[in-house]
Amino acid sequence: MNAPRARVARRPVHGVLLLDKPIGLSSNQALQKAKWLLRAEKAGHTGTLDPLATGVLPLCFGAATKFSQMHLDADKAYETTVRLGIKTSTADAEGDVLSERPVDVSQAKLDAVLQQFTGPIAQVPPMHSALKKDGKALYEYARAGIEVEREPRHVVIYALKQLPAPMDTAQPAIKLVVECSKGTYIRTLGEDIGEALGCGAHLSALRRIRTGGFDTSQCVSLEALEAMTEEQRLACLLPVEAMLPQxxxxxxxxxxxxxxxxxxxxxxxxxxxxxxxxxxxxxxxxxxxxxxxxxxxxxxxxxxxxxxxxxxxxxxxxxxxxxxxxxxxxxxx
Structure with missing residues (x-):
């Protein structure tokens, strides 16, 4: 049996912590862990990352929470691995396999498809998402086996760049850097690219490398925070005005x-x-x-x-x- 977590005396903490979210934790779980380490009274995040995703997650404390909504509109950048040939129920590695198809993709065909998905595009939000319909998150319907109609959303893919990576014929995949507008579903993008290639696909890895003006070089991990003194943790905070760069x-x-x-x-x-x-x-x-x-x-x-x-x-x-x-x-x- 796990021992109960010791109660900590909360205190007012103000500022922005750029967290490198680890894999396996929800955004809220990561937030609560950082909040506990800082002994902060009030905290919030600026938009969620899936548990399987890692990378830049700005956390707002105290006065900074008043401006967290502004960051939801920020452009984002991601590194992702798209596993070809397998389509899953969630468009990522967590879901059940729905279909498997052979992969026969030339570089010329891949270049053409990536060009097709660059610029303004329309996306149908995935059922496994936090987007709400009639007051319920879509993932709640999905867990109940209910598919609901979703309106396409218009987003912009500013750049879609393939990273050099050896093609494993046993598990064919492509690595991409995606620069995009707010509201872009990278899982849906990967799945749609797979369909356009004729083989299906899902995301096997996802890392947010930039949101707004914040990038991974400025981030601190939960593991590093745990090893710090309280003063060192406070020193990691950016001032509240970091949320207002424009x-x-x-x-x-x-x-x-x-x-x-x-x-x-x-x-x-x-x-x-x-x-x-x-x-x-x-x-x-x-x-x-x-x-x-x-x-x-x-x-x-x-x-x-x-x-x-x-x-x-x-x-x-x-x-x-x-x-x-x-x-x-x-x-x-």
Missing amino acids: HVSVTLDSENAARFLSGMRRRGAWADAEQVAVYATMPKALLGTAQVKAGELIPVRLLSPQEISETLGQQQALEQSLKQSNETLALGA
């Missing part, structure tokens, strides 16, 4: 910052902008997001004074801890 920056003095935080519009010589990140000057702190229309700064999503105070306190505590560590190292040198 936002125009506007900085307000203390008087206008206070009025803005109370929900009041401010006037200034600002150009019109749909996405604005608003900061206070002293101390430098993110206040929230806004729009600018006809010289008027209109609040959209505001942080609370408590969130701002906790974010500043977290940063100051981390800087002090790192300073003490550096001084200790210098004395021991």
